[in-house]
Structures are given as structure tokens and as C-alpha cells.
Amino acid sequence: GNSVTQMEGPVTLSEEAFLTINCTYTATGYPSLFWYVQYPGEGLQLLLKATKADDKGSNKGFEATYRKETTSFHLEKGSVQVSDSAVYFCARNTGFQKLVFGTGTRLLVSP
């Protein structure tokens, strides 16, 4: 089937700590992969994407590498800030731009 699995949260970190949020997917074929971020009371914002194996998506200090051999797309950031506190969603596309999302991982960063 087509599904996305994320690590459960909340992930609680101190400012400037290293962040990893795990994401794995099941798929037929080679989907495009995405990370979206949702701040309180808002919709989803595209954070980064990768469209083929070994692609690295990056934005605002966040990175994720499309790993076909492990069917993973883990999100990383070297030094988190309080303003990064949000819910992060991993997603893959299927068919005509239909997105399948994980359940989301809440990140809480304290000063």
C-alpha cells in the first residue's frame, strides 16, 4: 500500500540542539517526498521536497535525504530555535498530486 509512518511526538529539545524526526514510507514506484510544517492555528507550509532517490531537500536549515534503500526521508536540523516549535508532517504523493501524510510529529523547543 501507500502509507507514511512518522515517529511519535512530542519531541522536546533545548534551543541549539540537534533535531531528527524519522519518516518511512511504503510505495509502489518512486514517489516524491515532502516535509510540511504546521504552526498553531495555521495551514500547512511546504518545508522541503525531494523527487528522486538520493535527492536532498533543504530549506531554512532543515534537510532530508530521499533514501530508496531504506524507504526513508528523515528530517534533520543542526541547531533548532524556539521558533521551530510546530507540528511536522512527512508526506508522499500518489496519483495526480494526491498527498498521503503521516500523523505528524510535534516539536517543542525550549529556551
Place this chain on the structure above:
Amino acid sequence: DAGVTQSPTHLIKTRGQQVTLRCSPKSGHDTVSWYQQALGQGPQFIFQYYEEEERQRGNFPDRFSGHQFPNYSSELNVNALLLGDSALYLCASSRTGPNQPQHFGDGTRLSIL
């Protein structure tokens, strides 16, 4: 350049009523998708519209219907509302074509009493 706009922001209805939610896509986008996000969950795909036709549909009952207008804006209609329909309804727009990213609006929070 306005992004995706949705209206209303919040809505309260009672069981059995009907509701219409509206979405204006980002300029230059021709494809509109609707998602339902229950509290604490990821968004679930409802359906997608392109060229005023429903192009694909998720696992939602026929109570959920939609429309796309010639200016690419879209409506989501839900009939015979149930308590379980309480959720954030998100509209996303994109250009058609492979790997085109979807841009989301801030959603409509629907509460069913």
C-alpha cells in the same frame, strides 16, 4: 501575490445540517484538492478538481461533494453533518503536472454540535 484563501475561518453547525466551504487557489494554479484534518491527525485526502471535474477521490462518502468554477476556485459541500465531521478542512492548490508542490490555505475549522 495572494496565496490560497479559504472562507469562512470558523463554522459551527448542528447534526443533520449542510455546509459549504470555499477556496480560492493561488494565482496561476489550476488544480484544487481538499483535505480533512481531524484533531491530532494528519490531513486525509477528500478529492481533487481539475478543469471543473473531479479527477480523483479519497475514501469519503457521497455526503462530501465539490465543485470547481471556471476561475479555478472551488467549493466543498457536506450534507447530513455528523459529529465525526468536526475537523479542520484544508484546501490546497497547485499547477497540474508531476512533482508540482501543493500550497495550503489556513483552513476552515468546522465544529458540529
